[in-house]
Amino acid sequence: MELGLKEKWAIVCGASKGLGYACAQQLAQEGVNIVLVARTEQALQDSAEQIRREAGTQVIAVAADIATAAGRERVLAAAPQVDILVNNAGGPPPGDFRGFSREDWLAALDANMLAPIEMIKATLDPMIARRFGRIVNITSMAVKAPVDILCLSNGARAGLTGFTAGLARQVVQHNVTINNLLPGKFDTARLHANNTQRAQATGVPLDEEITRQKAAIPAGRFGDPAEFGHACAFLCSAHASYITGQNLLIDGGVYHGML
């Protein structure tokens, strides 16, 4: 399917690896020029080069912390135009809420709620004026089914979800859509680090821990980031103009609700 995105420009945040990278990669395959954002310069440049080689589109790499105002300013200044915005950043650390300070909460809110809102604020009105805009926030399955040890994530992402649910209905008349993609367990560096940490903490060998987790997923496996990237590219497509304000869970069937 031709997605109708050739020569559009996308900012993809948190995108040197994992789910953000997969979104950038699939958008570039559709002819989208990319502003690729992550904090670590070398990994970012390597990923930018990989996308250029594979897709042949323009890729501007901006090493910046999207959770900071200065980082966002540099990213926005580098983008010739923003037709598509994919918001993403690393998730907050796990732990019992009794152990978290006000600073921990503010850091989680900055990265996973306020940074996406600021990026939307900076890019929305020009999208409305051009009568095309696609905004996708990468959140988490924890939005639908909160995870006990991820209280910082549960809280910050719920805030973003509420905010976008209201805003999406105000701007869809201008062909600007806002949707959230909720990953279940995807085979990324973050999932691997979390599993290694869990295996060390419990004394269970890593391969046993992984087998146990996969057995709890109806699909019987972790998600491939490319599957996530394809879903993102479709939500950004010209054809998805009537889909807005949605929370699309991509979890291999883990969530057991009907709605």
Ligand code: NAP
């Ligand atoms: P990942 O493999 O660790 O990749 C995260 C990417 O974001 C990296 O490129 C990282 O590069 C960049 N990044 C992190 N913080 C940033 C910041 N403040 N500013 C700019 N770039 C930043 O993570 P992932 O697995 O793709 O996860 C992406 C998001 O989905 C996270 O919020 C995660 O909590 C959520 N999620 C993932 C899963 C899963 O199974 N993978 C499940 C549920 C939710 P630098 O570190 O160099 O900046």
